[in-house]
Amino acid sequence: MKESELIEKIKGDDGTALRTFYEIYKDMVYNVCYRMLNNRQDAEDATQDVFVKAIRSVHRFRGNAKLSTWLYRIAVNTGLNYTRRKKIVAWLSLDFLVGKDEYFPDNAQAGPDLELEKNESEALVQQAIQSLPPRQRTAVILQRYEELSYKEIAEVMKTSLSAVESLLHHAKDNLTEKLTALLK
């Protein structure tokens, strides 16, 4: 089924099309949310919100960008909103007083040495990425985990190519400092 055809069917509230739309994009949306929130439950709630928002506002999709770009944009904005909300909730819950480590991935499992080392490295890299300013974090996630080109990142973030270059440049320099400190 062509993308435009799928969109038309979604607009027509076709149940099969809605399910197809979900099946095509669920992994993409869930992974972006997971990388942004670093927690499976939050990522699932955010993914639910992303699909509900996308389906309810599909009539506003004009087809100027690819459907995936449009969905990435909704996912990134939802992820950023959840992050802000999490910060407020953490502050109200006084989590910072007990020094809760909110960055450790919840799916890290003990296994063979290499797997363990991979999990530890991933946890450290995730921790460093989570501590970046929101826009830098978004750009790094889209580049590193979603393997989007600079042009695609610019479209998702509604910014210029040079701004993406600059964001990633600063993000990587910040990450170098943060990771070096964490690895010592």
Added chain:
Amino acid sequence: MKHKEIRKKLLRYLDAELSQEERAEIRLHLERCEQCRKDIKLLSGAWNLSQPIRRVQPSPLLWNKISLQLEGKAQKGRLVHKVELFVRQTARPALTAAVVVLGLFIGIKLGNRVMMTELSSRQTVISLQSQSEFGLENFRALSPGSLGGELAALMEYENE
């Protein structure tokens, strides 16, 4: 480039995102600087080991939740979930904080009242003591008609 500048660029060096000149300069620096060699080894290990090959999968039940929400049937469930979340994450800590503040407030008020009562009883004792020490007894010997005598008579009259 200085040592500090080069250290900041190590990740972009690893990801081959620098110009030819910058890469050459960093390579030269790495040959000479042991600290940067150690750092790049650590960084490269963590950065490459954590290459995100693993993709995570959402729960198989997620579509059910989405379709229920789209149909509006999940509104109630979601509302209950939101209320639960609010109670657990916001209302409970806020209530704890309110109880602590209230406790402090009551404590301060009670403390003030006890202190005021104690102070007033102390003042009464002091005033009685000072009266007995410096008051009437000392004036009693004064002859009536003198200034001291008149004052003593006046105080006695007031006490009665």
